[in-house]
Amino acid sequence: MQKHDAVIIGAGPAGLNAAIALRKHDLNVLVIDEFPHLGGRLLGQLHEEPNGEWWNGIKEAEKLVNEAKALNTEMLTNVSVHHIQRKDGAFVVHTNRKNYEAKNVLIATGAAETANPIPGWTLPGVMTIGAAQVMTNVHRVRVGEKGIVIGVNVLAAAIARELLLAGIRLHSLALPINNAVTDEQSHPKMVMERLSRIAHLAPSPLLRFGGKFAKYKWAQNIAVSFYPKKGINMWDVPIHLRKAVKEINGTEQVESVTMVDITKDGEIIPGTEEEIPVDFVCIAGGLYPLAELAAVVGVPFKYVEPLGGHVPVHNEKMETPVEGVYVAGNITGIESAKVARAQGKVAGLSIAFRMKKDAAIQKEIEKAMDEVKTTRDNATIQFHPEIARGRDDIHAQFNKYLNG
Template sequence: MLDVVIIGAGPAGLAAAIACREADLSVVVIDEFMKPGGRLLGQLHQEPDGVWWNGIEETKQLTTNAYKLGVDILCGVSVHHIEKIEQGWKVHTNETTFTSHNLLVATGAAEVPAPIPGWTLPGVMSIGAAQVMTNVHRVRVGKKGVIVGVNVLSAAIARELQLAGIAIHSMALPAINTVTKDAGHPRKVMEALLRIAHLAPSALIRFGSKLAKNDWIRNMALKCYPKNGVKMWDMPIHLRKAVIRINGKDQVESVTMCKVTPDGERIKGSEETVEVDFVCIAGGLYPLAELAAVAGCPFQFIEELGGHVPVHNEQMETPLEGLFVAGNITGIESAKVARAQGSLAGLSIVKKMKKSTDIEERLNEAMAYVKQVRSNATIQFHPGIETGREKIAHAFKEHQHIS
């Protein structure tokens, strides 16, 4: 019987495996993808200090350390069921069944689809799929495209596509529908963009973002927003235009855009056609937590964390004995935060399995480090992340009290 099974070979899962193996625990890491790394594999961006964050290199470091410690990483293996047993957990996969005293679910996040007429045409993909095809598989997604959805994720990946020599005509809003209420609302999108304006290459944009923190200035900025968009990395970002339709017979041939009011309402007669051969839809991310649900873990909906997240405490423990979580399953944050959470979860498992004189001190240091990484994060996907963390910690205490 293993000491721990870890589902997910992303930054959280690999960091946790390393922490567990350093304490000589037996570990198996399972991931359905063909190689370890998770979303790290597709990430490539330049930090404000000029340093490049290369997800593939970060993955190499983590996997090298894990293999040196004897971590067994099984890729191309899918988990389809989890059940609680008296001594721990039973994890059923498409190849075999594992039993372990502890289980860490580090399954990450998935993208939210944003339907647009024509979105089933070949050449339409999620922004995350474009990232993986470009940075992992080295496949050119097209010659010229449009990104539908203006958010933290789309801005970061748009730059990655440009660096790969792919032309981006522009980024624009999705037309407002029942799914895209916030994503298609210019005012709400502008508020979200203020959190990443410090990454802009233009000093004018950075300065303007500071002024735009005032409500009155934001409203004026939207009313006077340039008809050709505001350029970032020579790529127009439109907050007063929306993509209302993707056109083509057998594949993407063009998109139809129209102007919108500051509240996102279409302006009739303003339609225009833009010829492109691919479209990326950026709908955002949500915690991929189905396996935690199968395990019987209680959940809480917390908007600041990106949706429904498994109830857990600051040490990444859930209310279920021997079940731990880490990474974006606990809330949408950066890969750096996920890695720090993974190390913390690993130490929590070590604490449970082994009585060590220094484990409490190391746990406290790991918890402090997670907070430090979070506070220093270049990009935050959701506002009020600290409030979200407080809410989930309170939910854990409430559940413990009820139990």
């Protein structure tokens, strides 16, 4: 069987950019993705940059795919990986098509969405906010006539805007009702605090709004205590911090949601139930690194909350403690697609260095690592205020791991 220098799992910004770096060093690469189109979750992203230009993920994906194609990169869609096995110092990547042998593997599987589970969330018409994004911007099919977003966070705000651009109506963005799972996502003060700490980064009115209360806890408290009943409008859609969705109603599909007023601590105010007719519901609970393949190939993990939960241990060169296994993109922590793309380049170069031991590549790696930091510092979308601390934590864990 042919042994690839590298098999890359995931054709998103990280995977594609890694493939480009590897092909530039003339290494034999195979990129695998289970989605029908290359580009990963770049496909569907659409937001306005501070300079007023639009970042269109579909176009960004096209650029990467075209560059990879020009370098004769082998790329497969509709192929799912279900296991990676270590064998004689190399790897066997098991897929639904066949097994591929590789001297190195890069796991760039991105993230999955965390849910805000509330009663009725299994009804047809209830979907993750990411599902609505893909249906709207990639497949160009309307998810419904009028809906509601459950969850107030960066992901919710970004995609709500995209739905509005496509002419889909939203009743509002509101919090999920408090339960053991929704926890911080359902707590007005915690949501406000999170929003205010990332406010300085973002161009969107929601985050600008949060920014007014950035520095002072007392200001946040007041803002939550006196938060307007009607919500605060963003692009003509109310954002609610003092209203929560308690239940999703319907028999065969979504017909309405039940909304209630809540105290500043997230408790239901009795007698405030209101039934709101909607035909779709988007659940926006955030993202977590999708790292199953790193786990089955034996990479150790660390829990780092600012990165989105359990993250495979890795260093700034995107190496894991398992020699020959690399990670890049959202599997290493939830950040923007631009950071993922920059990390992909580092990972590709690190693999190239392992194969060629060329000192010139070492220099390229240093430069690419700087690019990751610059991209992070200039990010206009950030999912957690303490991302830099999270990064330090996971890199320190790698060193601890290697030095016993």
